[in-house]
Amino acid sequence: MQQKRSRDGSPFADNEIQRKRVRSVSDGTKPMEWEASQPKDQIATDAQIEHVPPKNVCYGALTDVKAEVTYIEISDGLIQPWTSFHSFDLQRQEGAYLLSKPDSTTFGLIDFRTALCLRRLQGFDGVFFRAVISSISFGKIPRKPTKKKIRIDITINIVGPEDTIHRVGDALDNAHAYLQHPVFLESGTKYLNPHYLYDDDIMSDLRHLIGPMPADERLQRMSQVVENVLESLGEAHLPVSHTIDVESIGNCHLIGTKLKLHQIEGIRFILCREDSSLSHTIDSGFLQLVETSLVSRRLGACRGGIIADAMGLGKTLTMLTAIACSRQAAGENLGPTLVVLPSRQILDVWDSEIHRRFQSGTMKSYHFHGDSRVKKKDALLGYDVVLTTYHTLAADSRRGRVLQDVNWLRVVLDEAHWIRNQSTQLFKAAQSLRAETRWCLTGTPIQNSLHDLRSLLKFLRFTPLCDKGLFEKHIIDPLRTDSETSLVNLQYLLRIICLRRSSSLLELPPLQMKTIPIALCAEEQAKYESILADCQNEFDKLVCMDQRSKACVLFATMMKLRRLCNHGTVPLIANFSRSPAVSPGRDVPISDGCQLCTTNGSDTQAMLNELEGCPECGRLLNIDIIPNLGVVSEYNPVVSANLRPPASDFGMLSPPTSEQFFPAGTQYVAEPGYSSKLSAVVSNIKESSCSGSKSLAFTKWRSTLELLGEMFSNVGIKFLRIDGGTNAINRSSIVKRFQEDASISVLIMTIDSCAVGLTLTNADKVHMIEPQWNPAIEEQAIARAYRMGQTKTVTVIRYITEKTVEQNIVALQARKSRLAKFSLSDTADGDLGGALEDMKFVLNPDF
CATH class of the missing domain: 3.40.50.300 (P-loop containing nucleotide triphosphate hydrolases)
Structure with a gap:
């Protein structure tokens, strides 16, 4: 029989409460068998099962249940708008179990294997069953008569007197069926599970564990490990690209502000990643470790990276000071930097930082925003920093294409997670910009899926791992295994391209x-x-x-x-x-x-x-x-x-x-x-x-x-x-x-x-x-x-x-x-x- 672990919704840490291993009703090796369909005009002989009386308890739910349904007519008031789960009675008819509406009409048939388990409970006084259908599955059921039958996933809650709980548990044990937490249970019904290992063997109400099935344990472990990897990126693991005194040069440009140590380290990381020779050497070494053939598939050096510092650490000032330092190191203005921001309000914040924090004449900025923005690219070339918004960038990419025609020295995406969805116009507009170096500033480089990171890599031109197939093979697939080396590729990748420091550096008072x-x-x-x-x-x-x-x-x-x-x-x-x-x-x-x-x-x-x-x-x-x-x-x-x-x-x-x-x-x-x-x-x-x-x-x-x-x-x-x-x-x-x-x-x-x-x-x-x-x-x-x-x-x-x-x-x-927190799917x-x-x-x- 196929085995799976019971869903762990326990609020206790460190496995204070252990749970039995439970098995699904179906062994997963044979097609699901079905009872013979009942004639449409046949009326059920069993009385409709009543709603749960207060004295009854729920023993748990059978999951992995299939139902073959025809159609269901919906009358006003039958479905509440906020209903996520629908519950229906089960009628027993000649050994089969049928889904029943409140008016006793039937509309579906429970799979044969589940029916066998339910038959084990025949003769138990007061024990009855409630089928629970999620609104997603319910939405798949036709609303008008049709010859076509569809199969949906459901669960079945088993309910009855509290003094029968252990007899029900033993009967299902003998059928190799183990009760899971219900995904839904009517309010006011106590939940006591005979297959749950209680602390000190004292049964207590488990209603706090009711809810939809969470992700499997391996996915949860993987998600936590990825989060730990992100939190471990507190130090730059790259060599210093040159001998310039970043602290002195940076502070000489500032007014009434002194750079913090973590900001100085951040500037050094930026200058290192922008050094074409160093970045090429570092990235090639990483690709060589992953797979030798990847080196030959590179389409050029990735100059840039990700600054993923926590909120409040001064990413804006760090990036602006790095821009000033790189220009002084070069001895000339090599071209403008484009900074793309989420909104006009944040654009004003960056502009304020330039004029309030830096000496007059350090950087000349321009707002590429609104109807009065320039129409020719040459008008932007005399500025050090050009500030725009994501939506202005997207609009310009469709008409005008002023920003698209400039050869930028660097492009900086603030709150870069805005481009994590590669199907949007925002991503496409940012991706098509021409630039020597590219930077992503975001406190959340991975929001929902590891493919969020791949979107940033694609913007950064980190070839060939920004390719979906190669990213899956060398970053995602290893995480699906439990080997000791499953995280190595992801760790090395983030260490060379991403800098992330936590707010603990600030030594703030308690919150x-x-x-x-x-x-x-x-x-x-x-x-x-x-x-x-x-x-x-x-x-x-x-x-x-x-x-x-x-x-x-x-x-x-x-x-x-x-x-x-x-x-x-x-x-x-x-x-x-x-x-x-x-x-x-x-x-x-x-x-x-x-x-x-x-x-x-x-x-x-x-x-x-x-x-x-x-x-x-x-x-x-x-x-x-x-x-x-x-x-x-x-x-x-x-x-x-x-x-x-x-x-x-x-x-x-x-x-x-x-x-x-x-x-x-x-x-x-x-x-x-x-x-x-x-x-x-x-x-x-x-x-x-x-x-x-x-x-x-x-x-x-x-x-x-x-x-x-x-x-x-x-x-x-x-x-x-x-x-x-x-x-x-x-x-x-x-x-x-x-x-x-x-x-x-x-x-x-x-x-x-x-x-x-x-x-x-x-x-x-x-x-x-x-x-x-x-x-x-x-x-x-x-x-x-x-x-x-x-x-x-x-x-x-x-x-x-x-x-x-x-x-x-x-x-x-x-x-x-x-x-x-994170998924592996795209x-x-x-x-x-x-x-x-x-x-x-x-x-x-x-x-």
Whole structure:
């Protein structure tokens, strides 16, 4: 019999709880056998199995089960929009087991081997079975009568009285069938597994282990090993290319700034990789070790590499100083450097670094961005650094091709993981640039798949290993084995081409984390349930539509609920106009967005138009065209007059405690007319400002900033605001004022446009007003305060609304963190099926 290890969802470390090895029902050596099909008009004689009564427990699930199905008609209300799993009764009929709808009509047949196992449990009083079908498999079932039968994967939960548990376990043992954790179980049902080895043999409820099957253990081990390899790249393993004094030359160009030791080492690494003779020798030696024939297949030296330092280590200053040092070493300007950046806001940050950190005349920069950008390549040749954005680069590659026609001295991709998907226009535009040296700056050179690294190698021209077949053979395939040398090729490759240092070099004070749960008031709860009901009605109309249509409904609902958690029942009236999130003809290639932010659905567009970044893929949504909202004045938030309730005292709320997690059920009395959550935020900021703390507050919604600004004004808290519409001059002015003016307590910001590119180390409190879909953006936001130069203990305060989508988002993040971080497959981003299942998980009110 085929064997596999039971899924390990245990929260205990170091194998405190061991599990039995379990085997699948099918031995995998013969085709699956099927019971004879039942006539369509035959009515089942067994009574329909009732739903699980409270006294029953689930013993576990049989997995690797196949079902042969015909079709199923869907009536309104049968499928909830957020359902990830569907459960059905099983009817026994002449030894066969049939899938049964609530009206007792049957639509599928369980495979023969599983049926044999279930027959072992005949005669056990009160024991019954529930088939569980994932929404993905369920979606494959035809909705209209057809002669064609399809086979789908299902699992079967076995349920019955608690006092029968050991008899059921023994009976399945004799059938060589071993119970796994259910992927789904109705709420309120206890889960006790007779095949689980409990600590001290004391049975306890295992509901915390219920969930989808995680990646196999080998993939999880491989993922952890790859992560360890990345974290081991703390030192440059390359020789110094020349004898110039990098520290002296670098510091002589700087104003009021002295390079840190790790930045000096980074500059030396850059100069070494840009030395054609050294890089050729090093890379050829590596290829010789991998396979001798690879050396002859090189198409030229790879001059450049990857700087993968953690956030806050000063990658921008390191690269700019290296540019200045290389020019001085050459004695002349050999040509311009093109720096490609994620957004206009980050472009302004790099330009500010050049003018603020370096002596006048050290580097001459130009912004290749907007409608006024130059149309001829010769106009760029007199500059040392040309700054542009990914979307401008992509637009220029389709028309104009100014950047494509320049022979660049070097091209630098900031946040280079933006090109990890080789099918996008962003990758193709970057790949086709002509340059002598190429650099990738990214804290995450491998995000989801090891093929993310191959995309960077292809941009860097690291031949021949950037070829998919050779990368698979020499990097991926060895990792699929358990040999001692499986990691050697990957380790050597990263050591010669990648430099990565952790934030431990900064020797920062400890980072404290606090979570404050917020409860919806009765009025907010009623509105929450009303939005879910509207979603159900809309979903019923689309039950036979494609995945994109369903995803649009779920996405719009999720965003409405997330906004409700922040705003409560306050009616928001937009007082500024904005173009659609994705508008044809602009510099944003629609093909480079995800399935959600490129949709034409009006409801989805309405949600996206209130955001600065797509919550699914993180792409900035034309924030350059948002007007400046008067952010410099701390007493002039832009907010509709309809949002202004009477001012009142704000001293009623309790301040934060020193506990890491506030007790569930903590009550915050909402300021009249405002939400429970924002009342808690304002209360906490007011309390901390009295002790001299300065706070940063991040949110996804610009409308949340407007409400917060109004509430701060009501209670006399001075604040400043930055969002995607803040131009570079105002942005710098606001940051300077926040750093210098002790009377200003808080800086409120949109997270999509302000999570990168700002240094705000005078703040010691960071308020995350809502959980983000991608936790990485939260880490980036925290790094605005917790970075080089911080001398105080920084406290991060997260606000989570209980029993809502926010709590489920946190649970989804925790569940994903237990899965393998990296995969070996070459899969493109933007898988709508995965996004759809994630949204269902988040929307499920029964989680």
